[in-house]
Amino acid sequence: MRRQQLHDDDVTLYGLFVEAFSRLKPLVHRDLGVPDTWFEVLLRLGRTPGRRMRMTDLADAVAFSSGGFSRLADRIEKEGLIRREPDPDDRRAALAVLTSKGGEALDRALAAHVTHLRAHVTGILPPEDRGHLERILRTLRDANR
Template identity: 45%
Template sequence: MGAEVDDVGDEELITAWGLLHEALRAVDPKLLRGVDPGGGDMSIPWFEVLIRLQRSPGHRLPMNQLARHASLSSGGFTKLADRLERKGYVKREACPDDRRVVYAQLTPAGLEVAEYARAKHVQLLREHVLGVLGSAEVRQFAELARTLRDRSAPE
């Protein structure tokens, strides 16, 4: 371990990690206010799935990949996908090359909701994150978060 690692004490490290969690718990609810065009509250996993699909080629991804990204169990994600399908936002599509793979794909109504939610979310991010931290700090935070995520990914 280098000096930059050894000079951080246990309490400082615990405090830094705790502050990150506290900041996320404080900001997260603010970032979902009004993103549901129906006026209800959209859950974080619901929002995550819609946005990931909206940003993906063909607006579709394998369901197991979506479950992993939304940090849901297979059963939990199936229930969420069922609700999204009942709302008419998502449809399931079998993979023609691999019967084990099922895709979730945004419907036109789902794409419309996802685009509305994304635009509102960006507005809230600009207010509650960019407006508080500034552009250089947002870029630095993204770089740090990416490094931590990539180095912590399962092997």
């Protein structure tokens, strides 16, 4: 093993990123009332104008393969939180639409999520660090699409 690479600053920085995320995820996704993968879907739909997205775009947004996302959407739809509709612009595509029941579930989940975010993430960072973190995360996301 190359000792220099074991202690490389880039390896350490990435390791800290992964370790922080691994510790934070269960804390900020506690008490949502829905599985965290469902929450991500509901949140994306809730933040989208018209509360609807093409299924393929939604799968990309939540980082799921189309097949895996279809199974996930089936379970969420079975609970009445989303529904599928034909895409009026592309008859081969379908839209996922947030239902009123899904909106209510999202509201409940967001109340817990925001409380946990403030307790474990944003509340412990000074405002200037929050701004830096947002800029850094957007840069990483956008550079690696």
